[in-house]
Amino acid sequence: MSRYLVGTASWTDKSLIDCGRFYPRKTMSAQDRLRFYASRFPMVEVDSSYYAIPAPQTAQLWAERTPEGFEFNVKAFRLFTGHATPQLVLHQDLRQAFGAALPDPFHWRDAPDELIDELWRRQLDALAPLRAAGKLTAVHFQFAPWVVRSAPWRDHVADCVRRMADHLVAVEFRHASWFHGAQVIQDTLDFERSLGVVHTVVDAPQGFANTVPAVWEVTRRELAILRLHGRNRATWNVRGATSAADRFNYLYEEQELADLVPPLRALGRHAQKVHVIFNNNMEDQGQVCAARMAQLLGQADG
Numbered sequence: 001m002s003r004y005l006v007g008t009a010s011w012t013d014k015s016l017i018d019c020g021r022f023y024p025r026k027t028m029s030a031q032d033r034l035r036f037y038a039s040r041f042p043m044v045e046v047d048s049s050y051y052a053i054p055a056p057q058t059a060q061l062w063a064e065r066t067p068e069g070f071e072f073n074v075k076a077f078r079l080f081t082g083h084a085t086p087q088l089v090l091h092q093d094l095r096q097a098f099g100a101a102l103p104d105p106f107h108w109r110d111a112p113d114e115l116i117d118e119l120w121r122r123q124l125d126a127l128a129p130l131r132a133a134g135k136l137t138a139v140h141f142q143f144a145p146w147v148v149r150s151a152p153w154r155d156h157v158a159d160c161v162r163r164m165a166d167h168l169v170a171v172e173f174r175h176a177s178w179f180h181g182a183q184v185i186q187d188t189l190d191f192e193r194s195l196g197v198v199h200t201v202v203d204a205p206q207g208f209a210n211t212v213p214a215v216w217e218v219t220r221r222e223l224a225i226l227r228l229h230g231r232n233r234a235t236w237n238v239r240g241a242t243s244a245a246d247r248f249n250y251l252y253e254e255q256e257l258a259d260l261v262p263p264l265r266a267l268g269r270h271a272q273k274v275h276v277i278f279n280n281n282m283e284d285q286g287q288v289c290a291a292r293m294a295q296l297l298g299q300a301d302g
Contacts, residue, residue: 004268005071006294008286009227009279010047011037015245019283034065041290043071045140045277050075052089053119054126063133071137072130073170073225073275077123079108079116080160082144082153094118108156120163127167137275138170138198138223145210149177149184154191161195170225172200179212192219201267203260204229205236216263224271226264228252228289230280249282252289261296 010016011034020026023033037044046062048054062072079085084105087095098115108116130136141160147153161169171192173179178188192199199219203226204211218224230250238247268274276293278286 003273004264004276004294004297005043005273006276006290006297007041007043007045007278008290009045009277009281011044012048013245013281015283016281016287022284022287031061031065034062038066038070040287041294042069043073043137043275043277045279046072046074049123049126050078050081050142053077053091053122056125056129059126060129063129063135066135070135071275072135073138073140073277074127074130074136076139076141076160077119079106079111079119080123081141082108082147082156090119091122124164131167136167137273138168138225139164140170140172140200140225142172142200143174145174147173148175149173149188157191158195161197168198168220168222169195170198170200170223171195172202172227173212174202174210176209176212179215185215189215189217189219196220198223198225201226202229203227203231205231205233207233208236211236214263216267218267218270221270222272224267224274225277226260226267226274227277227279230285231256245282248280249285250280251285252280254292257289257293257296260293264297 012030016022017026017033023036028036084107087099087102087104087106090099094115098112101112103110127136127139141157143157147156157171173188177184179185189199197219199215199217201214201216201224202212203214206213230248230252232248232250235247235249264274264276276290276297278290278293280286280289
């Protein structure tokens, strides 16, 4: 029987801590928060690694503060997924060595090969403690919405996978061109299978160029992933003062969660393990939905 592991994208969101409903105390230490989270859920997605590559010592602490069998998916650094990257998030020695030659913010095409190679090395170093502890499941590449289905971007995706050799890589595309029509969907799935990556099923508002339909397919036997961003159309493309939590402000209704159980069970017939990750991160919405989904999947397995 496949294993369904349900969790959330991050355990440290400010609105989650401030709401006071999930953690017993607002004044808990970082280690106590992670330990508490891990007592409630069997997996988590590390979101902070997208913003800046963590130190290996930080990942070592994550491994030490979670029980045996706990699993981490770690988001890839933003530069690799086509996003603009402020110089401030680079380690100080890299800013000093390369900052004068880079725009701020910069994209991967702006950076010299020497810097790119060093950032890849540091990402692998950051992952090593979790991997050594047997707690790293997948490295998640959530490509920018402007990463369209084209030959140059396909080459870039393939290069990312090549650089992550010996790691299980999950890919999430966010531009509609990757899943526009049956033939294109099949082509994208074939591309993912040829690279040996985990296809990410996405639940998100529909009808925008920067969103994709839920394509319920498995491309790696080891793992299937469903990431849920909520269905808030009104805030999906709001910019300016709106925070990430506001954008993903959505509490799934009971029936919406129940409707996801049959396709999740179908994924489980083709994958050894299924991760269900809630990214609706306004206050404790993700944790509430994750707890209920775990109950529904447990009832379905029963």
